[in-house]
Amino acid sequence: MYSWNKKYALSAAGVVFALSPVASAIAQTEEKKADDNKYEQVVVKARKRDETIIEVPLSVKAFTSKDLQESGLTELESLANFTPNLDFQNVGNSQPGRFNPGIRFRGMDIAISTPTNQTGGFFVDGVAVLGGESSVSFSDIAQVEVLRGPQPVYFGRGTFGGAINYTTVTPGDEFSGQISAGFSPTFGSNEFNAYVEGALSENVSSRLTVFNREQGAPFTATDGGELGAEKTTGVSLILAMTPTENLSVKSRIAYSQDDDGAPASTFVKYSENNNISVGDTFSAQTNNGTVEATWATPWLSGSLPYTTVSSNTRFYDVTVAGQTQYGDALEDSTYSMSELLTMRPEGGDTPSLDHIGLRSDMLVFSTEASYFIDENFSFDGLAGYSHKSTTQIRDADQTDAQAWIVQTYLELESWSAEGRLNYDNNDNFRAMAGVNYSVIDQMGDVDGGWNVFNGYYGGMLFGFGTSYLDATKIETLGIFGSAEYDFTDWATLVVEARYQDDTTDNRSGFTEGSLSPSAELSFDGILPRISLLLSPMDDANVFLTYSEAMLPGAYNSMFDSMDADDAAEFLAANPNIETETEEETIKSYELGWKQSVLDGALWYSLVGFHQQWEGMKSTGLYTFTGTSTGTSYFLTPTMTGSSTQTGIELEGRWSASDNLNIQFAYGYTSSEYDSYNSNSFRSALGLPYGTFYKADGNTLPRSPAHSGALGITWQDGLNAEWDYALRADTTFRSKTYTDELNLTTIGGYTLLNLRAKLIGTDNGVSVELYCNNCTDKEGWATGRRLTDFSAMPNFFATQGAVVDPIMPREVGIRANYEF
Secondary structure, three states: OOOOOHHHHHHHHHHHHHHHHHHHHHHHHOOOOOHHHOOOOOEEOOOOOOEEOOOOOOEEEEEEHHHHHHHOOOOHHHHHOOOOOEEEEOOOOOOOOOOOOEEEEOOOOOOOOEOOEOOEEEEEOOEEOOOOOOOOOOOOEEEEEEEEOOOHHHHOOOOOOEEEEEEEOOOOOOOEEEEEEEEOOOOOOEEEEEEEEEEOOOOEEEEEEEEEEEEOOOEEOOOOOEEOOEEEEEEEEEEEEOOOOOEEEEEEEEEEEEEEOOOOOEEEEOOOOOOEOOOOEEEEEEOOEEEEEEOOOOEOOEEOOOOOOOOOOOOOEEEEOOOOEEEOOOOOEEEEHHHHHOOOOOOOOOOOOOOOEEEEEEEEEEEEEEEEOOOOEEEEEEEEEEEEEEEEEEEOOOOOOOOEEEEEEEEEEEEEEEEEEEEEOOOOEEEEEEEEEEEEEEEEOOOOOEEEEEEEOOEEEEEOOOOOEEEEEEEEEEEEEEEEEEEEOOEEEEEEEEEEEEEEEEEEEOOHHHOOOOEEEEEEEEEEEEEEEEOOOOOEEEEEEEEEEEEOOOEOHHHHHOOHHHHHHHHHHOOOOOOEOOOEEEEEEEEEEEEEEHHHOEEEEEEEEEEEEEEEEEEOOEEEEOOOOOOEEEEOOEEEEEEEEEEEEEEEEEEOOOOEEEEEEEEEEEEEEEEOEEOOOOOOOOOOOOOOEEOOOOEOOOOOOEEEEEEEEEEEEOOOOEEEEEEEEEEEEOOEEOOOOOOEEEOOEEEEEEEEEEEEOOOOEEEEEEEEOOOOOOOEEEEEEEEOOOOOOEOOOOEEEEEEEOOOOEEEEEEEEEO
């Protein structure tokens, strides 16, 4: 269903058609503007070659190293607030902290995301870094590019909705360096970064970087412990080599460690915060028609209230005294939590951890090479490897109740190699052909672990319970290419495509030694992207782009263990269920206008998009008794649905004067289910097994319809020795839904950051005072529905939402010395 609200369609059309002639008229009357006021053209590598952001026919948001420094951005979670239609929080599914973060573009949400199954991909120098979104520092990053819309042609799998690519610095030949440090007395946050670079020989230069970033704990739990403390320490080495006049090579190796305390998340209970009572009625759309359902549990309609942020930060003792036990049996006694957690028979080759929190180690390596064959041909090669191992111990109920502690681990490994042959006749035709091969491995507890659950069905669950390791290996072969032809000076056709072959090997089991036999699936397809570029006037480009992407389907292996006649009977009675689901596919249409005006002092990009997402995965829940055998089954097959995303993305920069610079961005997304069955509300609405709530027409959860950012910088001379700069940034996000029912919302919010900086004109010294969230806005940054696991005994009846709070106001100082 094409669901773009008419008001926004008219607004977008008005901006597209009104901006350009108005801007052109202004340009004609302002030709006398000084060259000093021009914005330097931002060059991006969105198509793995250098192009200005005005030229590339994609929706791209780019942050240069200067942008990152001026805005005080140090990691992806804060950068996402400045990027319309990008949603990134460390709370990926329901797990708190930096364990399984999730990237979402344009309102797209996956019910259960894993590092190998997300709608957005993360890359450093074009190399996929599995699970690295929350850990890669900006210390040696030259530019961050956020590419919205499907990006499989150049970046391969995992870029169904978009991609984020960090480009690292290239070391210079001259000896230079930088030392910077910061401290905030508000929570004790501190940071340190240092690098030195220069020539090692005539043809080799290098850069060595070390960094440490500590986020102090902004919240204190009821048990007196800290919530939200995070620490990342690392080192990187970059070598840039030019062995010959035609060959350049750049290699980077980086190692980092994360060491976090208990995360700053909590659980808001609907049993305590509700306006819908047990017994109230609700007219529910279901796969069996409209049902007048009766609420079996309290619920909240409206905005989640702001509550105390608290959960367990310390281990506690557990007493076993005659209660029913599930999983591994324990003798009646009192146990320390640390004793119970060390009983796990196998925990993976991941860092040791002795407290509630997280530890991870990450190694990333990449090498890229460019060889100019002659004036028409060149060759680019790229190879990379990443490995991240993580251990987390978390309070799974995320409340003060001493109910459920989980120990989890996750090992992620990926490597890839790529080669591209480029052709440019230096006239009107350009082409490229490439091949890419990658392997990714995931082993660990993506959504489970080793449990100590006191209250589980009135008893004690100790051990794995129903938690299984998720062992996934994916081999991908991609053959891709592009051809561009300039029909005239103002019209270009671009045809790009990728043939992709995915082979997925899935296994599960309690331990690595007891994994099930392989369930191998193969998916392949051709993924095109076709663009028409028009240049109706100087420094203006209009583009129309169509693109496709896919995610692998799923195999419902449960039918293999059923009697064949029973399985056939069930599938015949439920035609919406298949043994093997088709691939998830997306078809995207984009119309964009990009223009530079006022002699280059102002540029803007306006892109409208419409996406159709088919094959969205969800999980059903059925009880079934086979006629031929009389066997009763409890089935959880994967089902599929569809949704539509429509919206706009506007951004730009304006050098209003020699002293005043302005950056602006706005995004709107209408993301609605066309057809989607959800099992999440069956118990709450008292629906029978096999009857699902239909979310058709509702908004996908967790991403705002409106988001925007405005940054204003004023810089001037103070005296002969010092300049000064003042910076104000404000970001806005409208409300989001916690689930597909669309009753409970996370309120929208606006944040204000301020900075004042002294800059030495010739001594390399700068000092900055900063304030983040200066108005001390309270609220939730994100949240999603979850079962209330804090009740004892717990029969999984009551619900609520796990939430991540907005970071409170923080003030501090930074100093920097360049030499």
